[in-house]
């Protein structure tokens with residue numbers, strides 16, 4: 109996708125970034141989308157140009173890349189690439205997840221770190237943006253192999269992070285098991301017990317409701333968006349969710365609690381369709397307990413069907429919640445959703461819709477909740493985990509859930525109000541990008557140009 113801008117300054121920054129990082133398509137996609145939203149902001153206030161804010165905000169403060177060597181169960185040495193992108197610390201310590209997936213590369217880590225900067229700003233909590241991970245694939249590995257990989261990964265990463273510097277969390281392929289092994293290794297090497305990671309188990313400093321937070325938050329955001337913009341609710345709606353990992357499972361749980369019926373879930377091999385509504389106990393057993401594949405659902409639940417090799421966007425629904433990975437809805441899939449009568453799309457995954465797909469949704473008047481606003485509940489609750497760790501206290505599930513709900517409702521209104529203020533009422537892509545940007549940019553201006 110080629111991005112063009114009315115504003116010369118934005119065009120110059122984008123062109124320079126595109127030339128410098130020509131082999132990083134995901135990163136350029138994320139930068140292009142945000143800069144397009146900033147046209148009215150930069151046009152209105154020349155200080156963003158005189159302070160070089162846009163030039164600086166698209167360049168990570170630090171990109172760390174390192175070797176991760178570990179020994180597999182056959183005694184063979186394996187080598188993976190490890191990364192931590194410390195993108196922007198203007199409003200707080202770097203904060204963002206660690207992705208373990210074969211597709212991880214500098215482009216993916218940088219796009220995620222860039223997006224995270226604005227998302228964290230939207231939560232109103234003091235967190236900068238960062239992201240990291242490795243091309244290691246935990247699927248099919250033994251617990252021992254995962255442990256040895258995580259220990260080796262942390263042996264290098266621990267030199268660059270800390271409770272007041274950079275606080276990583278989970279993401280694709282990194283759940284409580286991986287966070288536990290990494291935390292143990294950090295503690296061993298540094299001889300300190302601090303809140304250096306979030307997404308921890310409850311027995312050693314994790315927060316209640318962190319596991320549920322991204323999925324639940326997505327639904328709190330969606331419900332508020334439907335309520336305010338269409339005087340409607342999730343109740344009675346048919347819903348398709350992609351993925352069957354952490355975000356997908358807890359989005360399904362909250363959607364069902366709100367009276368919706370989720371009829372499809374997927375993984376990278378295919379999707380299941382259950383016209384009676386997904387039985388989440390079965391999904392949790394397959395994915396959280398047995399670490400199995402989603403096709404096993406169709407073998408266990410009568411009346412459900414598994415389709416190999418396809419994404420679930422052909423299933424008729426009122427609400428679509430992409431909760432798997434980037435660019436999983438392209439223009440063609442978006443047109444299928446529109447033709448099937450879908451009225452709402454809210455992004456649980458990061459950048460799951462291509463720019464062309466978003467254009468289709470907006471042209472056809474769908475309600476569209478962009479990732480950096482709609483899925484911010486995970487990092488917001490990680491921020492709450494950091495607060496509890498600092499205080500050496502644990503809050504109840506109800507307390508954390510109530511704070512999460514308040515934050516998600518506030519994020520919707522912040523994005524919606526900015527969309528009105530800048531003359532594009534209801535365009536939450538523009539509204540969220542501007543709302544997230546303003547706070548980070550202001551902090552950068554206060555702190556001077558050396559940073």
Ligand code: NDP
Nearest residue numbers: 279280281322351352353354355375376432433457458486
């Ligand atoms: P998990 O690893 O728990 O689950 C990921 C799910 O997506 C799995 O079902 C996986 O299938 C599927 N998936 C992953 N890659 C692909 C692919 N290339 N094509 C098709 N399906 C794929 O990750 P999470 O649920 O934590 O994360 C999902 C998304 O949500 C990501 O975009 C993440 O960045 C985002 N997110 C997560 C947050 C969190 O708190 N966990 C917070 C905010 C955003 P398979 O098992 O076959 O690989």
